[in-house]
Structures are given as C-alpha cells and as structure tokens.
Amino acid sequence: MLKKSGRILFGLVLVAIFAGHAAAWYRLPLLSELEAILVDVRIRAVTPYVADDRIVIVDIDEKSLREKARGGEGHWPWPRDRLALLVTDLFHKYQVSLVAMDLLLSEKDESSGLQVLEGLAEKELKHIPEFSLALQPLRARLSYDQLFAQSLQTGTVILGFAFHNDEASTHTPLPRGIDPTTLGLPQMRAQSYPSFIAPLPEFQKQAAGLGHLNPLRDPDGVTRRVPMLVENQGRYYPSLSLAVIQAVMGIPQLGAVTSSYGNNQLRVEALTVGPVEIPVDAALNAWVPFQGAARSFKYVSAADILQGRTPKEVLQNRIVLVGTSATGLSDLVTTPLGVSFPGVEVHANLITGMLDGRIVLTPAYAQGAEMLCLLTLGLLMVFAGTWLRPFQALLLGLLALLGLIATNIALLQIKHMMLPLAAPAVCLMSVFVCQMVYGYFIESRGRRQISNLFSYYVPPELVQKMAENPGAFSMAPLQREMTVLFSDVRGFTSIAEKLSPHDLADLINAYLSAMSQVIREEHHGTLDKYIGDAIMAFWGAPVTDAAHAENAVLAALQMQQVAQRLREEFLTKGWPELRIGIGLNSGQMRVGDMGSNIRKAYTAMGDEVNLGARLEGLTKIYGVDILMGENTHNLLRAWVSREVDSVRVKGKNKPIAIYEPLCPVGVASDALDQELQQWHQALSAYRSQRWLLAQNLLESLLSAHPESALYALYQKRISQFLDYPPAPDWDGATNFELK
Numbered sequence: 001m002l003k004k005s006g007r008i009l010f011g012l013v014l015v016a017i018f019a020g021h022a023a024a025w026y027r028l029p030l031l032s033e034l035e036a037i038l039v040d041v042r043i044r045a046v047t048p049y050v051a052d053d054r055i056v057i058v059d060i061d062e063k064s065l066r067e068k069a070r071g072g073e074g075h076w077p078w079p080r081d082r083l084a085l086l087v088t089d090l091f092h093k094y095q096v097s098l099v100a101m102d103l104l105l106s107e108k109d110e111s112s113g114l115q116v117l118e119g120l121a122e123k124e125l126k127h128i129p130e131f132s133l134a135l136q137p138l139r140a141r142l143s144y145d146q147l148f149a150q151s152l153q154t155g156t157v158i159l160g161f162a163f164h165n166d167e168a169s170t171h172t173p174l175p176r177g178i179d180p181t182t183l184g185l186p187q188m189r190a191q192s193y194p195s196f197i198a199p200l201p202e203f204q205k206q207a208a209g210l211g212h213l214n215p216l217r218d219p220d221g222v223t224r225r226v227p228m229l230v231e232n233q234g235r236y237y238p239s240l241s242l243a244v245i246q247a248v249m250g251i252p253q254l255g256a257v258t259s260s261y262g263n264n265q266l267r268v269e270a271l272t273v274g275p276v277e278i279p280v281d282a283a284l285n286a287w288v289p290f291q292g293a294a295r296s297f298k299y300v301s302a303a304d305i306l307q308g309r310t311p312k313e314v315l316q317n318r319i320v321l322v323g324t325s326a327t328g329l330s331d332l333v334t335t336p337l338g339v340s341f342p343g344v345e346v347h348a349n350l351i352t353g354m355l356d357g358r359i360v361l362t363p364a365y366a367q368g369a370e371m372l373c374l375l376t377l378g379l380l381m382v383f384a385g386t387w388l389r390p391f392q393a394l395l396l397g398l399l400a401l402l403g404l405i406a407t408n409i410a411l412l413q414i415k416h417m418m419l420p421l422a423a424p425a426v427c428l429m430s431v432f433v434c435q436m437v438y439g440y441f442i443e444s445r446g447r448r449q450i451s452n453l454f455s456y457y458v459p460p461e462l463v464q465k466m467a468e469n470p471g472a473f474s475m476a477p478l479q480r481e482m483t484v485l486f487s488d489v490r491g492f493t494s495i496a497e498k499l500s501p502h503d504l505a506d507l508i509n510a511y512l513s514a515m516s517q518v519i520r521e522e523h524h525g526t527l528d529k530y531i532g533d534a535i536m537a538f539w540g541a542p543v544t545d546a547a548h549a550e551n552a553v554l555a556a557l558q559m560q561q562v563a564q565r566l567r568e569e570f571l572t573k574g575w576p577e578l579r580i581g582i583g584l585n586s587g588q589m590r591v592g593d594m595g596s597n598i599r600k601a602y603t604a605m606g607d608e609v610n611l612g613a614r615l616e617g618l619t620k621i622y623g624v625d626i627l628m629g630e631n632t633h634n635l636l637r638a639w640v641s642r643e644v645d646s647v648r649v650k651g652k653n654k655p656i657a658i659y660e661p662l663c664p665v666g667v668a669s670d671a672l673d674q675e676l677q678q679w680h681q682a683l684s685a686y687r688s689q690r691w692l693l694a695q696n697l698l699e700s701l702l703s704a705h706p707e708s709a710l711y712a713l714y715q716k717r718i719s720q721f722l723d724y725p726p727a728p729d730w731d732g733a734t735n736f737e738l739k
Helices: 002-022 029-046 080-092 114-122 129-135 138-142 144-154 201-206 240-249 302-306 343-356 366-387 390-415 422-447 460-467 492-498 501-522 548-572 607-622 630-635 670-687 691-704 709-723
Strands: 055-060 098-104 157-164 195-197 209-212 223-227 229-232 235-238 255-261 265-273 276-279 285-287 298-301 319-324 332-335 338-342 478-489 526-531 534-539 580-595 600-605 626-629 639-648 655-664
Touching: 002 366, 002 422, 029 223, 029 390, 029 422, 055 302, 055 343, 080 098, 080 144, 080 302, 098 240, 098 343, 144 201, 157 201, 157 240, 209 235, 209 240, 223 332, 223 343, 235 240, 240 265, 240 276, 240 343, 276 285, 276 343, 298 302, 319 343, 332 343, 338 343, 366 390, 366 422, 390 422, 478 492, 478 501, 478 548, 478 607, 492 501, 501 526, 501 534, 501 548, 526 600, 534 548, 534 607, 548 580, 548 626, 548 630, 548 655, 580 607, 580 630, 607 626, 607 639, 607 655, 607 709, 626 630, 630 655, 639 670, 670 691, 670 709, 691 709
Parallel strands: 055 298, 055 319, 098 157, 098 319, 157 209, 580 626
Antiparallel strands: 157 195, 223 285, 229 235, 255 265, 265 276, 332 338, 478 534, 478 580, 526 534, 580 600, 626 655, 639 655
C-alpha cells in the first residue's frame, strides 16, 4: 500500500490542479483555449446547414455600388433619399413584414445641396424673391433625412446603433432603455459601454425600435455569442436581433426567467418575449445558433430592389435585414463556421434561433456540473490506474472519455445545453497518462533487474568499460591513490543577488554543463557531485588511471579556459563576471559505496580529499586560479609549476607545499622561465627572512606584472614582518586552520 500511496497522491494532486481551474480560482490558459476549440467543434457538429427562407438579406454589395450605367446605384455613401426609396419599395412594392438595418445612420445627409441653396437665399440671393419662391417647393424633395424619416412610417423598421469605449462621436441621445426593476431585478450583470453612436433623433422617433449591433468577441477573436442586453448609465438596451423578435411578436415588454443561488442572489437564466424564451449566460449573452456557413440565407442585391429586378415573391412577407458586403463596407467577423462571416448573418442566425427555440443554454449550474464531472472522472482514473491492470485501466479510460463526449454532444443536440468539456476530458486523460508513466518509471523500475549495478553510481561513459570485465570492480569501499578536484564560483552569492531566478538558473546550468563536459568527456574523470555551484570530481576510480594527477591538472586548466569563454559570453548578456577557483590534491583516499541504509553514493573520502577542498578555498587568498597539493606536484612529469607557499595543516607539524600548475615544459616561454626564476629567488629570500632582497625582487616582479595578486600578497606580508618580525622558530610556512 505504501508503494501505491505515492501514485495515488500524485494523481490527486493532478485532479486538484484541474479542479482549481474549474472552480475559477485561477485559469489555465491552454485549457481555456482548448475549451474554445471544443466549443467550435460542437457548434459545427450540431449545425443543421438548412436555409431559413423566412429571412432575406438585402445586401449593399459590389454590384450595388457600380455606376448607374452598369446597373448599380453609385458609390457609397448613397444619398439618404436612395435609402428612403429602398425602405419604401420593400414595404409597398415587395410587401415585406419587417426591415432591420445593420447600418449606422448617425450623421446628417447634406449631399442634396439644400443647405447651400438656403444659404444663398439668406445671403447672396436674398434680394431675389423669385429664388426663394422657387426654393420653397424644393425643400421637401431635397430634405433627404426627412424623406428617410418619412419612409420609416411605411412599415416596421428596426434601426441599428453601436456601443463603444471611446468618446461618443455624436451627441444624439438614446431612448431611455429598459429599467431592470420592470423585470423584477434591482440590477443585472451585462456587458457595459460608456459611449454609443445612435441614429439621428428624427429617425429614432419614426422607427419601430432600436437594437445594438455589438457582437461579443472572445479572447481568441472569435464571435460565438452576442449580448442580448447591454448596459449604459444604468439602463439596458436590446440587440438588433432581440428588437426584431419584439417587433415580430408585437410585444415590446421583455420578461425574465430567474433562479436563486447562493446568498439569495437572482440570476437571469433567460429573457422572454411572450412565448419566446431566449437562454442567456450570467452576463446576458446568448450563443449564436448558426444555421450554416457564410451566406446560408437568401441574399438580394440592394440595386436589384431599387431597380425592380427582383421578383416580388422572393421578399413578400419576409423579415429583411439590410447589410453591407462591398469592399470597404463589409462587416466581417470570425465565427466557428468561418473567418469571413458577414456580421449581418450573425443577427439573422440569432433571429432564426429565437423563432425556432434553438438558442443554446449554459445553465448557472454548469460550473458545478463541470466540477462534479471532473472530480468523478479524475478520481475514477486515480484509483483505476492504481488498482487495475494497464489494459483494464486503458479500456476504462477510453469508455469514460467516449461517454463524456457523447453525453456532452447529446445534451447540446437534444437539450440545446452547452456544458464545459475541456477540463474534465483533459483531467481524465492527464491522470491516466501520468498514472501509467508513474507506474512504468517509478514502481516498475524497482521490479526490473538492472543489468549493471555501477550505472547508479559512476558516469555512464565508464560503464561500458567496466562491463567488459565486471569481476574486476567492486562497490565495496577500498583505499586507492587518486586525485580529487574541487571547483567553486567566486562570489556566487553576489552573482545570485544580481540576477533574476530565471537568468540565475540559465547561468548555473550553462556553467555546470560546460565544466561537466570537460571533466567527464574530455578527461575521463568521475563526476562525484554538485554542491550548489561547487563541483567535486576525482580520477583513479572506479577505473584505475596511472596518469590521474596529470589528467586532473589538464582538466583544471581547460576548465579555466572554458570559464574565460563563458565569462565573455555572460558579459554580453549583462550578467556578472564569472571567475572560478580550483583545488587539486592527490594521495590515498577511500572510495566506494558509502552512505546510509536509505541512500548511498559512490564517492571518495579522507584527509587528502578534505585538503583538496581547502586548497580551492585558498585560491581566493593567493589570487591564483588553480592550487594543487605537494603530492599532485610530485606525481607530474615535465610540468612547469609555481610554488605558491608552504602551509601547515591543523593538527600536523609538517608543512605542505602548495603549487600553481602552469603548463607542460615544452610550452613554457623564455619570459615565463625568467619570471619563475626571479619568483623562486624572492620566495627563498622571504623564507630566509632576507626581507629587503625579497622586497626588491617582488617590486621588480610587480612592475612587470602589476595585476598579480600573489606578488602583492607577499609584498604586504613583508611589510608586516618588517614592522612585526616573525617568531624565532618561524620556518617560512603559513598557518591556516585547515582540517
């Protein structure tokens, strides 16, 4: 049971993550995007793709904007007398039942020239009474806005207007709108806009109603819903489609179906127009019940209406929506059925859906249903994945997923109910996959035999070599001469404080990866461990290495070269300067499988290992990049090294010489040989307390190498000894608290 508890806990954590999304405590963006995709798939799945001949769209299309000689009515905007004629013809000649205009008629039409003529009558031609008399009968014919207002009296016309978030482009007021108290509610939650563009007052006065033209665009830019009511200054205004239904039903008064939820709060579940019920979500938005792809409705060119080319029976007793599709005028939106969907058809689909009772419902309990479904399926898969065989769990998971999808589509098809699908489905699949992965990589690993036990403890590149003669290797601790390496980033705390967590992670990952490559792949060392930014490695185990000291020194020198390259790269990124110190030591060390009965590791221990770690720390004091112990120095052949000092380890009387490896003998230049000769003379004079000679030699060295922290350190020591001479038994060694 204990083995399974981790698996169960892992699954429960996954379920809890998805439950938090379903409860809206936070949102998982990928789930929200997937939900939108699945909504579109379901909408397309239940779309009937059947034309509705009750609605006709009169389109101001490219044909309508051609010149008169080519069968059109000229460029847009048309003089408003043309729109007046269009409305009049629709009612008188074609006997339509209703006209809804997906147009904004907020500006006065001065194209007739009437204002110019009246200005002449009042000023330049004021003294000519015949001009004023001739103008009098023309006023009625040239008042295009008045002509259009009069045409609105010929039938039931619904005009469109638009809300927006910018300053209003017109001072035309709107009607008072709907008072929520008439619906039995103190207020309603709805889309809200501070400004609007409304038709001219004379149009509003003669129109049968007004409806807003604003669709609702989801975060992905797709229009799936339309606000049935929009709030402005405490009043609510219907959409064009809702205003059409009110006019068709002859019922101006809206009703509301409400439900009471927590804290006795009322939520509007649906709006009603007589017997027509329009389901809405919590913000009074209605899903668009698409009939089909773009141009699923009958389209008639506006020019054909004005020029009498359309048969009467095409329009008789139809609901007519006037819209635009001509280039530059087209109102195109992205919908689940296409990316260039005429906006006027969104209104047409809503009208059809309202008349047929096909508006999709997302009930207030949808969130609770999503949570219940998610928890049920998630917990089912947690325990199924734990207790059932993999094939049984797979079969159960597939059946549960198919059942979830089928139920969701059936509710949409039969009950017109849209419930969330993404979170329960992804939760079910994620829990199943993670349970299987967990079982394979965590629990099954313990039951599988391991072909090579050393693969747990040593670098992979050595396993192949060890596998060739497995009897020669043992995990038992043993004593062996080896070389250990410790490296550390200088001032890492200061570096960490200057970087963001992300940049710090990038820096340390790049650094450790590069150094590990040098140790393991270039020089075949065993990478023991990372200790924060520090690295421990050794040569000579588990595979013996006769040249362990030289390989370790070569690795250290190459690590400093790589550090220089990384330093330049990091500086170009604006990161702090990277410098590392490396300590090396050789000697007898205990190496093997060591640790506790809970966790063991293949590692090296002993006094010589500890000295290697302390030498790394001394690199900061002496201002050198690499320090190695006397044993390592003695194991090198044909190498140029600089003796740095003699140090005394705590608890031992014999001092230990420490060195800085420089390069193989054949690489050293004459200048380096001369510098080392002068340095060893200064070091000898220092140890024999010939202070002035040592000081002069060091001044010469510093003059040639002013950047040397080592030479500056000895200059400082000599100055101190001149003031405070060392004890009589001083042997030239420096005492450090090295354990």
